[in-house]
Amino acid sequence: MESTPAVTSADRLREEISRLKKEKNALIMAHYYQRDEIQEIADFIGDSLALARQAAKTDADVIVMCGVHFMGETAKILCPDKTVLIPDTEAGCSLADSCDPVEFEKFVKEHPGYTVISYVNTSAAVKAHTDIVVTSGNARNIVDKLPADEKIIFGPDRNLGEYINSVTGRDMLLWNGACHVHDRFSIEKIAEMKKEHPEAKVLVHPECRRPLQLIADKVGSTAALLDFAEKDNAPEYIVVTESGILFEMRNKCPHKKFLAAPAEDSECQCNQCEYMKLNTLRKVYEALRDGRPEINVDPEIAEKALRPIERMLEMS
Numbered sequence: 001m002e003s004t005p006a007v008t009s010a011d012r013l014r015e016e017i018s019r020l021k022k023e024k025n026a027l028i029m030a031h032y033y034q035r036d037e038i039q040e041i042a043d044f045i046g047d048s049l050a051l052a053r054q055a056a057k058t059d060a061d062v063i064v065m066c067g068v069h070f071m072g073e074t075a076k077i078l079c080p081d082k083t084v085l086i087p088d089t090e091a092g093c094s095l096a097d098s099c100d101p102v103e104f105e106k107f108v109k110e111h112p113g114y115t116v117i118s119y120v121n122t123s124a125a126v127k128a129h130t131d132i133v134v135t136s137g138n139a140r141n142i143v144d145k146l147p148a149d150e151k152i153i154f155g156p157d158r159n160l161g162e163y164i165n166s167v168t169g170r171d172m173l174l175w176n177g178a179c180h181v182h183d184r185f186s187i188e189k190i191a192e193m194k195k196e197h198p199e200a201k202v203l204v205h206p207e208c209r210r211p212l213q214l215i216a217d218k219v220g221s222t223a224a225l226l227d228f229a230e231k232d233n234a235p236e237y238i239v240v241t242e243s244g245i246l247f248e249m250r251n252k253c254p255h256k257k258f259l260a261a262p263a264e265d266s267e268c269q270c271n272q273c274e275y276m277k278l279n280t281l282r283k284v285y286e287a288l289r290d291g292r293p294e295i296n297v298d299p300e301i302a303e304k305a306l307r308p309i310e311r312m313l314e315m316s
C-alpha cells in the first residue's frame with residue numbers, strides 16, 4: 001500500500017500549510033504570544049480583542065486559532081457555523097482555570113444587583129454567567145461607559161481588576177484569580193534591569209501585580225504596548241509580559257531594542273506561557289490536514305455566552 005510521504009522539514013510544513021489553507025478556505029490566526037514560526041505563517045496576528053473581532057467578521061470556512069483554548073471557544077461562539085480548530089487542546093490558561101464556573105455562579109448569586117464583567121480569559125461556562133465580557137484592550141473603556149453608581153463584579157484577574165479600579169475610580173468587587181506568567185514578574189528584577197538600562201522605558205501588561213503597574217511608563221494590552229513602542233521615541237524598552245510579543249515589536253521597530261523581563265524565580269532571561277508555546281508548525285499542519293482537534297461549545301452555554309461577547313464588541 002502506498003503511504004503519503006511524511007512532511008519533515010520546516011519549509012515543507014510551511015508549503016503544505018499554505019496549500020491546505022487555500023484548499024480548505026482556512027484562516028490562521030495567532031496571538032502575539034505564539035512561537036515566532038507561527039506568527040510568521042499566520043494570516044492575522046493580534047491581541048485577544050483583535051482576534052475576537054477578526055473571528056466575528058471572517059468569511060473563511062475554517063479558523064485555526066493559534067492561541068489558547070478560551071480563544072478558540074470565543075471564536076466558535078461568535079461563528080457557530082464555522083469549523084474552529086486549535087492545534088493543541090492542552091493549550092489551556094491558568095487564569096481561566098482560576099475561575100471555576102460553579103464557584104463563580106455562586107459568587108454572582110450572592111451579590112444580586114451587581115453587573116458582572118468577565119475578562120475574556122475565562123471558560124464559556126463562566127461567560128454564560130456574565131453581563132459583559134472585556135479584554136485588557138477595552139476593559140477601561142467599557143467600565144467608563146457604565147453609570148458611576150453601578151455595582152460591578154469583575155473577574156477573574158485581580159491584577160487587571162485593581163488596575164481598572166485605579167484608572168476609573170471604581171470600587172469593583174474582584175475575583176481573586178491570576179495568570180501564573182504575569183503574576184511571576186517582580187519589581188526587584190525590573191529595578192535591576194532599569195539600573196543597567198536607565199534609558200529604557202518599562203512596558204507592563206495589566207495582568208502584572210500592582211507595584212509593577214505603578215512603575216510602568218505604559219500599562220496596556222499586548223496590542224497597546226506594541227502601539228506605544230511604535231509611536232514613542234525611546235531607544236530601549238523593558239517588556240514586562242509574555243516574551244512572544246518581542247517578535248512583533250522587533251518586526252515593527254527594527255531599530256529599537258526590546259529586553260524581555262524575567263520571572264522573579266527564574267535564571268532565564270524571559271517569561272513564557274507554556275500553554276501558548278504548545279502550538280507548533282507541525283501541529284498547525286496536522287490540524288489543517290486532519291480537520292481536528294475541533295472546538296465545540298455546548299449550544300446552551302454558547303447561546304448564553306454569546307450575548308456578553310456581543311455586548312463587548314458593541315461597546316468597544
Ligand code: 13P
Nearest residue numbers: 047048135136137221222
Ligand atoms: P491580551 O491579548 O488582551 O493582551 O491578553 C494577554 C493574555 O494573557 C492573553 O492570554
Ligand code: SF4
Nearest residue numbers: 093094095179181273
Ligand atoms: Fe493564560 Fe497567562 Fe498564558 Fe495568557 S499568558 S494564556 S493569561 S496563562
